[in-house]
Amino acid sequence: MYEFDWSSIPGAIPLLLKGMLITLEISAVAIVVGIAWGTVLAVARISGVGILSKLAALYVNLFRSVPLIMVILWFYLITPELIRAIFGAGIGDIRLASALVAFALFEAAYYSEIIRAGIQSVPRGQMSAGLALGFTPGQTMRRIILPQAFRNMVPLLLTQAIILFQDTSLVYVIGLSDFFGTAYKVGDRDGRLVELLLFAGLVYFVICFTASRIVKRLQARYAID
């Protein structure tokens, strides 16, 4: 019978916290950039401008047809030079930088599909009403359509954020010490892999379960009006 020994966890807390910060950083950047870039893609896709909407569709379908873990690896292996060239030499850990870029671009594809559905859930007459008042199509999208679309989408966007938060653990493939990566390394070092991974799993569970409860609440609230 396996003898549990949790004693290496308390000492590892500072390291684990540092790992959690990286996990949160990747999640936050992927959510913010993913939603912003995803909105651009969604608007491009339904713009009716042939070339724009085809390019956006190609982008979305490409990223949605490839496993995330491969995207993370590609960006790490292929683009460090490019990333350095764009963001300058002072970006620090190239693994983190490439993971941030990979997640943001990958999540944007998923967010854009959610946002596209949200935009299409707004009645068409709203666009006509905006145009009839003298707004340009762009202004109508920004001031009239998108605010309503995002209201309808809040629960789905948050659900996607929860999935994304869990998926950040995949950065272990490029040796990045996020929360999961740190737990793994500490467990490996101390010969207590089982305990550390159980503990890490519990932490993920608590965070995600709490977040999904909050989403349920929001859903109920938005459903009323």
Add this chain to the structure above:
Amino acid sequence: MQLIEIQNISKWYGEFQVLTECSTSVAKGEVVVVCGPSGSGKSTLIKCVNALEPFQTGNITVNGISLSDKKTNLPKLRSRVGMVFQNFELFPHMTIIENMTIAQEKVLGRSKEDALTKGHALLKRVGLVEQTNKFPGQLSGGQQQRVAIARALAMDPMCMLFDEPTSALDPEMVNEVLDVMVALAEEGMTMMCVTHEMGFARKVANRVVFMDRGRIVEDAHKDEFFGSPRSERAQEFLSKILSH
């Protein structure tokens, strides 16, 4: 002077021709009612007037400005042409007063105070000043449509377009909206109204345009239209609608 001049316009959706060589006009201060059976192209025609729908041939001018001219600033033109929709189309995420002011501020560049003053004055005029801070979803259909009319008027339009403004309303709310429209007509507003409210047409219309299958079949002074419609289709339509 003709404020709205529709010259021989035709429009297709793919193979399907929705409008066939439609011509009519609305003079300044005139009220023209457009009617006809469902699917005859009334909404399409009226949406062509403020370029919400493109058309392939013919031309429309509004206040002398040609819609087919590539140089025409369509948003600017639309800002001066009021439009009221069947389903109100208030912005549900904004309060009533925000609905009234947003385009005044962001399109016409009015100051916030000016926009609010104008908004309140118009809400008062349509009898809804107590609803200022509510959201559209909290108002009845009739109230929402009155706000929609006030919202259009806030832009100081040179003419107003109505697309079946009362047909989504419960019967007991039709009159409150028609009353606002009648008052507007009596003040001399230039109006083009798609409606089946023949009482309204008799009261304030100058002319009635009757459409059938994408064509303007009859375009007559209202007395002539109600007295002795020339086309069989219009007679049929009138007898059907009046017997209701």
